[in-house]
Amino acid sequence: MALLDMKDVRGGYGDADVLHGVSITVGEREIVVIVGPNGAGKSTAMKAVFGLLKVRGGSIVFDGEDITAWAPDRIVQRGICYVPQVDNVFREMTVHENFEMGAFLRRGDLSAAYERVYGLFPDLKAKRKNLAGDLSGGQRQMVAMGRALMLDPRLLLLDEPTAGLSPKYMEQIFQITRDVRDAGLSILLVEQHAKQALAFCDRGYVLATGANRHEGTGQALLADREVAEMFLGG
Amino acid sequence: MSLLDFLNFHLVPGIVLGSIYAVGAIGITLVFGILRFSHFAHGDMATLGAFIALALVTAGMGPWSALPIAMAAVAVIAIGVDKLFYDYLKARPKIVTVMASLGVALMLRAVVQVVFGVDPRTYASGIVRPDDYFGILLRDRELYTLAAVVAIVIGLALFLRHSRWGKAMRAMSDNPDLARLSGVDNRKVTMLTWAIVGALCAASGFMLGINNELHSMMGWQVLLPMFAAAILGGVGRVEGAVLGGLIVGIAEELSIFMLPAQYKAATAFALLLLILLVRPRGLLNGKVL
Numbered sequence: 001m002a003l004l005d006m007k008d009v010r011g012g013y014g015d016a017d018v019l020h021g022v023s024i025t026v027g028e029r030e031i032v033v034i035v036g037p038n039g040a041g042k043s044t045a046m047k048a049v050f051g052l053l054k055v056r057g058g059s060i061v062f063d064g065e066d067i068t069a070w071a072p073d074r075i076v077q078r079g080i081c082y083v084p085q086v087d088n089v090f091r092e093m094t095v096h097e098n099f100e101m102g103a104f105l106r107r108g109d110l111s112a113a114y115e116r117v118y119g120l121f122p123d124l125k126a127k128r129k130n131l132a133g134d135l136s137g138g139q140r141q142m143v144a145m146g147r148a149l150m151l152d153p154r155l156l157l158l159d160e161p162t163a164g165l166s167p168k169y170m171e172q173i174f175q176i177t178r179d180v181r182d183a184g185l186s187i188l189l190v191e192q193h194a195k196q197a198l199a200f201c202d203r204g205y206v207l208a209t210g211a212n213r214h215e216g217t218g219q220a221l222l223a224d225r226e227v228a229e230m231f232l233g234g
Numbered sequence: 235m236s237l238l239d240f241l242n243f244h245l246v247p248g249i250v251l252g253s254i255y256a257v258g259a260i261g262i263t264l265v266f267g268i269l270r271f272s273h274f275a276h277g278d279m280a281t282l283g284a285f286i287a288l289a290l291v292t293a294g295m296g297p298w299s300a301l302p303i304a305m306a307a308v309a310v311i312a313i314g315v316d317k318l319f320y321d322y323l324k325a326r327p328k329i330v331t332v333m334a335s336l337g338v339a340l341m342l343r344a345v346v347q348v349v350f351g352v353d354p355r356t357y358a359s360g361i362v363r364p365d366d367y368f369g370i371l372l373r374d375r376e377l378y379t380l381a382a383v384v385a386i387v388i389g390l391a392l393f394l395r396h397s398r399w400g401k402a403m404r405a406m407s408d409n410p411d412l413a414r415l416s417g418v419d420n421r422k423v424t425m426l427t428w429a430i431v432g433a434l435c436a437a438s439g440f441m442l443g444i445n446n447e448l449h450s451m452m453g454w455q456v457l458l459p460m461f462a463a464a465i466l467g468g469v470g471r472v473e474g475a476v477l478g479g480l481i482v483g484i485a486e487e488l489s490i491f492m493l494p495a496q497y498k499a500a501t502a503f504a505l506l507l508l509i510l511l512v513r514p515r516g517l518l519n520g521k522v523l
Binding site: 072073076077082084087088089090091092093097100101102104105147151 | 398401402404405407408409411412413414415416417418
């Protein structure tokens with residue numbers, strides 16, 4: 001059974017629907033990517049999972065439990081963490097304090113969690129006392145992911161983690177995403193860089209105008225002519 | 235004028251006044267940074283704290299032992315004011331809350347005037363001679379004021395830097411959406427902020443009163459210099475509020491070299507205009523709201 005099972009979800013921010021029936025599943029230890037043109041509802045679909053949207057139809061089941069219309073703080077406790085696309089770090093707090101805030105809901109010994117995060121992002125160990133706002137874009141993205149990992153989630157939602165990053169950092173973020181998966185997590189991410197993202201994910205979904213258009217393994221989608229013509233520039 | 239005269243008659247009073255402004259400005263900057271509005275009832279909340287301490291002194295307590303009780307009382311009152319008034323307006327544009335705080339200011343002042351009257355009062359009567367510290371003349375109350383301000387600032391800084399809820403307050407000030415995503419309970423942070431702000435109000439009102447006299451307009455009259463101090467230091471910056479407070483206090487005391495004494499109060503206003511003109515984010519780069 002899939003870890004996350006989103007079925008025919010409809011809804012939006014206000015009265016108008018942005019999603020007109022989106023279905024996405026994420027299995028254990030799977031990297032799933034959502035791609036699509038601007039305005040396709042990619043980020044909106046992800047926000048629906050995290051309870052940031054008025055869901056008016058369909059269902060979202062996580063680990064066998066229906067979490068449709070749960071509040072974000074309850075969803076966090078259940079094991080899903082979300083990394084927003086922008087403003088995803090506490091700029092005026094140090095790297096280490098960002099991680100501490102990530103673990104705000106956790107009590108007890110956190111040394112294993114810190115070890116894991118600094119193990120995944122060794123670059124940040126030397127910068128643990130720097131303010132997150134002073135770091136480069138790529139490193140800030142690592143802080144954002146690290147903050148989300150501190151709660152030890154089972155599913156990580158990443159909203160365009162490579163937006164605005166240089167190709168070097170993009171490759172690094174993809175590599176880290178794989179490392180996080182290898183550590184036992186499932187990952188759902190929204191990507192603007194469709195070609196690179198499809199090449200690196202396990203499975204992908206192509207959304208258009210708020211609904212599923214194509215789905216399949218990354219390789220299959222890359223090979224699909226229609227997908228290529230639609231989004232990948234031929 | 236000798237250097238010692240300058241220190242004793244201008245700089246020391248400036249530092250004492252400035253550190254009182256600092257305590258008020260810290261509260262203003264916390265409300266600005268975390269709750270994101272200008273709290274115009276700040277001065278009158280300070281007046282209320284000063285008069286609660288007066289009631290305790292009248293009942294036979296020493297002024298400095300009345301201070302912590304007055305701080306605790308105003309902390310509770312501040313939480314109550316938030317629950318009764320500001321909390322209802324949180325979904326509305328912030329300017330509505332700002333205007334409501336003006337109403338709360340008038341209300342608190344009216345309560346003080348009804349209960350304690352409108353005549354000036356003091357904690358202790360009689361003239362206190364200053365002690366001589368290597369030529370520097372300091373009264374006990376000035377010494378205690380400075381010590382209390384240092385203790386409050388260090389205590390607050392340690393709390394914000396190292397405690398779990400202090401970090402939550404900073405996180406809420408830094409990035410409220412992300413703080414909520416991290417599971418920080420907005421209501422608890424708001425309550426905690428008001429408790430601290432209320433206590434700081436009471437402390438600043440008490441120290442104004444003990445170094446001069448108490449009257450029902452005392453808090454309202456220092457609202458402008460305290461706001462000037464908070465903005466001068468950078469909105470949302472506790473260190474900035476301390477720096478801003480000292481600068482405004484000292485500038486007010488030194489202004490008599492250039493301006494007639496009646497214009498002392500205009501100094502803070504001039505500083506506020508100047509900083510908004512040349513460095514609107516304040517000396518320590520505060521928030522843009």
